[in-house]
Amino acid sequence: MATIKVGDAAPQGTFNYVPYSPELESGAACGIPVKLNIDEWKGKKVVLISVPGAFTPTCHVNHIPPYLEKFEEFKAKGVDVIAVLAANDAFVMSGWGRFLGFKDKILALSDTGAEWSKALGLTVDLSAVGFGTRTARYAIVLDDLKVKYLGVEPERGVTVSGAEAVLAAL
């Protein structure tokens, strides 16, 4: 169960990711994983979507693509950063981001060891399917590092963490 709630300050955390560059698409270059400290989101409005894994069916069929399709609507509501999060490593997240066509619009972040999600009380034990401990399926909106919206999926599927629900809450 989530230990974080609307109004709380976001816990400290650091994510790994590979910054996008067009040359990654052709395989003519190797991305370099860099760290992103959550402090970089101070003063910004951030929409963060967490999924149990890159390339897993629910998320890449109907969870994440609507965020890309409605990118301009999010921008129009003053969102500075849209980021997708999973416990996969930065290279997998980068590959998934390229597969879905994120380019430099959506960040694909690695919540290494699901540590940050653990601090929110939002991990899920998927050992039964060979995944280990993963980040739960949720969406969180941070404004100046304060939680403005939290949508945790109660069961399989996409409702409160989907692009429509998050847009309506902004």
Place this chain on the structure above:
Amino acid sequence: MVKAVASFEEFKQIINSDKVAIFDFWATWCGPCRVISPIFEKLASQVEGVEFYKVDVDEQGEISQEVGVRAMPTFIAFKGGNKIGEVVGANPAKLQELIQNAAKA
């Protein structure tokens, strides 16, 4: 010839000189870097008036951080402390163009 840069201090000295310097930002684990580095070496032996260097991003993290290298290989030309050209990715034609333009700078 291509000289390996051994410290951030050395890097700053090189880029602040009046000579044009071109750097190859690479890593041992980067496949595309291995493909193009012999081409870089060859061009380095043919082109006059430009200095050629390589920077191992894992050993010289401070340099790549300062320059903001996001992918490898990245080739950057500097003159008098300013960046005058950049190529990202193993692209021999673009690298040749970068070196030719830098030689004229």
